[in-house]
Amino acid sequence: MEVPEWIEFLLKSLNSQDQGLLCNCLLSIWTSRNHLIFENIEESSMEAVDRTRRKHEEFLFALRITDAEIQSPPPDSNSSERWNCPPTNTIKINVDASTSENGLVGIGIVARDNFGAILMASTWKGDLSLNSQEAEALACLMGLEKAQQCCFFDVIVENDNIEVIQSLRLNKRQNNYFESFIVDCFNLVTSLRSVKFSHVKRSGNRVAHELAKIALTNPNEVWMEDAPSNICNLAFLDIISPIHE
Structure with missing residues (x-):
């Protein structure tokens, strides 16, 4: 199984909070990799874990407030209720x-x-x-x-x-x-x-x-x-x- 397929498989099996945790873990690993390659800065595992924790706390906060701030659409509106990706090259x-x-x-x-x-x-x-x-x-x-x-x-x-x-x-x-x-x-x-x-x-x-x-x-x-x-x-x-x- 290729890495993108593995990530998609995991995302489908997780709830929203755990999906965010997975994405923030992957992002933190990628950030540590970029710091090492491009800035010659070697981070400890605890630094990566702490960054993941902070980012995930921010993610959970965004998850909590989003539904409360969204106004109900007009009942006769048939526009999409969610953001959808555009076509390729658009x-x-x-x-x-x-x-x-x-x-x-x-x-x-x-x-x-x-x-x-x-x-x-x-x-x-x-x-x-x-x-x-x-x-x-x-x-x-x-x-x-x-x-x-x-x-x-x-x-x-x-x-x-x-x-x-x-x-x-x-x-x-x-x-x-x-x-x-x-x-x-x-x-x-x-x-x-x-x-x-x-x-x-x-x-x-x-x-x-x-x-x-x-x-x-x-x-x-x-x-x-x-x-x-x-x-x-x-x-x-x-x-x-x-x-x-």
Whole structure:
């Protein structure tokens, strides 16, 4: 049995908490290996165990709070309730926005490949007076901008606001900030090879949702092939959740 098949076999036999423990063990081993090869730093086994313990505690915390923070979708919505991997050679960019009472807007963006691996994650904050729909349209625009900057040519932009996604799909416009963001999105689409707009329920957009919340206190950050530990844990949950279905 090859290693990937062995890992998949183990994941299918474990519950969510133990799946997270396995993934964090493997990640810690890989981190120790990289430290030795690239930095000539030899870690003790206890250092690797302690890192695994800390990461797993963060994972369990993310597992506990996720369901409590997810809002129930409209009963007539038939969009996917979970995050699904994009097709091979296509990058899925999930975006979300959060707003504060004092007019601040936080934007969270995460790009992942067909294995669910994080290729890019970013946060942005602006002092703008936008309603929630306008903020979500701005998030889609900034997701397309990141795709262009990162040279992602075939992308799916995914968001949990159905009105915004329908406007992007049907070219629906209004006479406000919302229209200007939609028009700018269409202008950016021409610079990419292929773009699709996808709606997912809040439960399938939790990584971008958490980044949008982080953006209000930790803005203007960009992580390439990396992300904060709580974001990585949520991304793990997206990948392993379908295994038991």
